Amino acid sequence: MQDAKLLLVDDDPDVLLAARLLLKRHFGAVDIEKNPEKLPFLLNNNRYDAIVLDMNFQRDVSSGREGFAWLDRILDIDPTARVILFTAYGDVEMAVRAMKAGAVDFVLKPWQNDKFLETIRGAVEGKKEAKESNEATPKEKQSGKTNGKQTSIIGSAMRPILETVEQVAPTDANVLILGENGTGKDLIARAIHENSDRRDKPFVSVDVGALTESLFESELFGHVKGAFTDARDDRAGRFEEANGGTIFLDEIGNLSASQQARLLTVLQQRQVTRVGSNKARSIDVRLVCATNADLNQRVAERQFRQDLLYRINTIELNLPPLRERPADIGPLAEHFLKKYAKQYNRSVLGVSPALLAEMKQYRWPGNVRELQHAVERAVILARPELTQSNMLEPDNFVFRKDSSATSSPVSETMQLEDMERHLIQQAMQKHRGSITDVARELGVSRQALYRRLEKFGL
């Protein structure tokens, strides 16, 4: 019997009674509550080692919205709370989102007793360890509050790029970073700033592609009071905010003709004029731009001004897509795995050779960002019983299905996977979610079925 106090919150009295019956045999005290509105009172008057919270409180509502709101509320009252979520089959996506929002784990309903107990023990132990080492709480970890360090840049293909960064950073040369989405353009822009003499001054990042025509000028160059209806005060623009430091203009390829003309004037004169004013102010900023568009082609098509291109591309850095640097996939995957195993308290030690081989076959349309999210998801879903020798296996990993350009071995696998997923869905419906019956019908072990349910997010 473990000396721990638990709280279970679920609006189904049968679930509460069954769970309490099981947990009371293993833990010191188990409180149950049907009404989540009582949570603030309970939390303010008790110290719980773990809280099990249902995601859906009204019958027939399965959005989980209420569960998320209560999870937030709990973590606001007690940022050290270890919250485990009850989720139904089909809610695995929601469980992943909830862990990103600060829950420590989840239990699928109907639960298996040994897994349920193991999950609660893990949460209770985690709470003790956190107390002893005074470590960051799950919520602090999510917000990155405790991580003031620069993200490290991984991969041998990045080495020549980093060498150029080191060379050009101390100069004031304008840099244009080219590369598909998720290849690390933002990371490199920050590295340029950090390696320059401007590192103690602001780094201001603006997604210019997302600015509407009407917002563009006031956001970048500022405005004076009364310049337009909502201009209640004088406001500095992002160029002025970056004064002395670096301004990073992302998605520069998406600017309209008039925006390009305005920007070019500012860069030529090194002065900004706030909207509604006629006073020009000098600015001293280092300019770094990025785009995933082929700017030379856009110039050829007369979509982008050549004089603006020449002004921003004194130094050009090309970040290769991940599929063209397969040697970087392993180190990047291991890097993210270590990061998320620590964050989510999972004992996953590495990527199996079989999974690594599949990763190298895949085209990674979302590049490093996609790899990062896929590893995060796999780590969250990796239960000890699902990973052989604590390695991530192909079964633990989901590759994005809308990758039209996948190479043939992967697309054949995808078709098979679709069929498999369909068969499992049908059997789950027929047997109303009974794992034993579905496993028997499909001729697979219960563990193999769990693996597939998790893999397909069923």
Ligand SMILES: Nc1ncnc2c1ncn2[C@@H]1O[C@H](COP(=O)(O)OP(=O)(O)OP(=O)(O)O)[C@@H](O)[C@H]1O
């Ligand atoms: N070489 C790398 N080492 C470690 N992490 C990386 C590397 N490259 C990219 N990342 C991570 O991948 C994610 C996406 O990178 P980033 O935002 O820099 O890409 P981007 O090219 O600016 O994307 P977008 O074009 O969509 O703005 C970030 O979380 C970043 O930290």
